[in-house]
Amino acid sequence: MEERQDPWSSSQIKDYQKMREEFGIDSFNYVLEDNLMARRSLFVGQRDFWRIREAIERKDKFAAMTGLMPSGEMHLGSKAIIEQMIYFQKKGAQVHISVADLESYATRNIPLEKARTIAIENFLLNYIAMGLKRCNFYFQSTNARVQKFAFILAREINFTEMRSIYGFDDSKRMLEINSPIIQASDILSPQIYDEPMPTIVPVGADQDPHLRLTRDISSRMNIIKSKTNGKSITFSIGGREDPEPYFNIIRDVIKDSGFEIGKINQKYRTAEVENFEGSTYDLDLKIARKERELNHINSIAPSSVIMRLETGIRGGKMSKSVPDSTISLNEEPDQAEKKIRRAVTGGRESVEEQKRLGGNPYICPVFELYLYHLSSTDIDLKNVEEECKSGTRLCGGCKIEASDLMSHFLSDLKEKRESSRHLVGEYLENGK
Ligand code: SF4
Structure with missing residues (x-):
């Protein structure tokens, strides 16, 4: 389905x-x-x-x-x-x-x-x-x-x-x-x-x-559309207007760019450039900017x-319509800590089992917190991942570490918000 x-x-x-x-x-x-x-x-x-x-x-x-x-x-x-x-x-x-x-x-x-x-x-x-x-x-x-x-x-x-x-x-x-x-x-x-x-x-x-x-x-x-197969480009001219001004744009840009027009088909309003290799970046941009002189909405x-969508800490998508599963940037740090401690994990049924078999970070929303937000270096992230899989990291301690890091991040952001308040007017239309 x-x-x-x-x-x-x-x-x-x-x-x-x-x-x-x-x-x-x-x-x-x-x-x-x-x-x-x-x-x-x-x-x-x-x-x-x-x-x-x-x-x-x-x-x-x-x-x-x-x-x-x-x-x-x-x-x-x-x-x-x-x-x-x-x-x-x-x-x-x-x-x-x-x-x-x-x-x-x-x-x-x-x-x-x-x-x-x-x-x-x-x-x-x-x-x-x-x-x-x-x-x-x-x-x-x-x-x-x-x-x-x-x-x-x-x-x-x-x-x-x-x-x-x-x-x-x-x-x-x-x-x-x-x-x-x-x-x-x-x-x-x-x-x-x-x-x-x-x-x-x-x-x-x-x-x-x-x-x-x-x-x-x-x-x-767009009146002029282009298609490439990696070896040639075909331009087609849409709309019902006289195609000649658009053919002229294509001719001028192609010539200026050092290529040659091959076939022009007046009936089907197409033009082809053969033996074209490389990126169409320049041609697309030049043609679009020239077309703008005739078509003001191209x-x-x-x-x-x-x-990838971040998983909510109770599972599902992290979305503001599910507040318990979501951490907001304006949330009080202690509130966020409580939420993380109630998070679902990829841990095992018991501590013994986890020590023996390891956890599964790839289905764990707490690991996602490290992945998206809390591990600033790739080495830190790798350590969390490896410790989880090997069973040397247990979910209780892992959540405490994550909630401490999150609390620190939210407190720091709160301070920065307050010290940024005087700048808001510069971002708004007419300063209001
Ligand atoms: S140890 Fe941490 S990363 Fe591993 S499953 Fe438990 S909470 Fe998730």
């Missing part, structure tokens, strides 16, 4: 290989030594990450985009996304963060003013405390450009497609159906209101449907890194 990726559900994804096959997601095979999540194999997939790697290597302009839903506390699962945003910001990305207050109103009935307070107190302050530098942090409800573009995008998608991606049934309210379209607008707006450029969207595996929708829409809005399809 198909395992649906549901952005609004608290259920965990069980089989990432199956997910990749079903939804056409590529494995993440890049070596990023300076990225903790990549080193620890916590990226379970990617879409067109090659574009971002090339943008970083060439020191080209690129954007990093994410959103937050202001409906409660920021928990450890969302921390991973912001760590990636900070990582890409350090690599040169222009960072855009959308507060999905229209979505929290649509799906959770949160009034806009309350959403604003939640976004600042529970999210933005933590982002600054974690090290995010100034960026484009905005609210969907006050961003007229994003709203206007969402209106234009709605022309590109019908209800059958929304149902197939999100599983919406006939009872779904229009507001909720509209939310993913506003998110697509969030993701594409940096390119629409600037110029086409690579864009990275770090997402949890459950959020990939938003990327599928946005990439589909992006492709539909874009480069956004890329993504897809993160």
Whole structure:
């Protein structure tokens, strides 16, 4: 049976290989030594990450985009996304963060003013405390450009497609159906209101449907589309307009780039470049930027890194809808300690058995705390893993160590939040 990726559900994804096959997601095979999540194999997939790697290597302009839903506390699962945003910001990305207050109103009935307070107190302050530098942090409800573009995008998608991606049934309210379209607008707006450029969207595996929708829409809005098989590229010209200006763009860019156009088929509106090897990064970008002179809503399809979902400490997905299983970044340290001590583990029935057979860190939510958050070095993590498997580490002591480390992390973050408060205005539109 198909395992649906549901952005609004608290259920965990069980089989990432199956997910990749079903939804056409590529494995993440890049070596990023300076990225903790990549080193620890916590990226379970990617879409067109090659574009971002090339943008970083060439020191080209690129954007990093994410959103937050202001409906409660920021928990450890969302921390991973912001760590990636900070990582890409350090690599040169222009960072855009959308507060999905229209979505929290649509799906959770949160009034806009309350959403604003939640976004600042529970999210933005933590982002600054974690090290995010100034960026484009905005609210969907006050961003007229994003709203206007969402209106234009709605022309590109019908209800059958929304149902197939999100599983919406006939009872779904229009507001909720509209939310993913506003998110697509969030993701594409940096390119629409600037110029086409690579864009990275770090997402949890459950959020990939938003990327599928946005990439589909992006492709539909481009008049010039390209396809490569590694040996040649075929450009096709969509739309119903006179194709000649678009053929001219293709001819000019191909010639400037030192290649030759082979066949041009006027009837099918295609042009082919034979004997093409290497990356299409330059051609895609040059063609998209030239096309922009004729088509004001074209874009480069956004890329993504897809993160493995963190398990809640009582099992299942770490989600704010299951508070007992979740640790929030604004949680009092002693409260978090209590939760960790009640966590389920991969330990054995008895101490004797665990000493003899060892525990299983790979099914243990406490081990995940070390993996995602608490072991700052790979050697520390390896020690926890090996001690667990060999039976020299027992769950009681392991939980105490994890809760001490978590308590220290939360206390430190709390101090940083308070000392960052005076910076909040710099991140908000008009300083308010
Ligand atoms: S020893 Fe630690 S890592 Fe191993 S199963 Fe127990 S709690 Fe989990």
